[in-house]
Amino acid sequence: MMRDLETTVMEIIVNAGQTRSLCFEALYAAREGNFGQAQALLKEADTYAHAAHRVQTQLIEEDAGEGKTPMTLIMVHAQDHLMNAILARELIEEMVRLYQR
Secondary structure (H helix, E strand, O other): OOOOHHHHHHHHHHHHHHHHHHHHHHHHHHHOOOHHHHHHHHHHHHHHHHHHHHHHHHHHHHHOOOOOOOOOHHHHHHHHHHHHHHHHHHHHHHHHHHHHO
């Protein structure tokens, strides 16, 4: 395994959480009419999303579909965080566009 599994999974959680937080900051900025700031925050959120996704991809590659990686509650929690962050990113980008209209 590339590193201690718990540390690896926490990396997904932290990066996904930061992604989600920045996306909501972008939404609040757009609501106030600060569209440049909103776009900058979404771009910053992308760096954290990519970091989380990179770790997730490494775990998938190591597992190779063979069930090598134990599926723990913390792993499920991390996947949930990442999926929610990605969904928030997509929806908030659309909401920023709506505010711009």
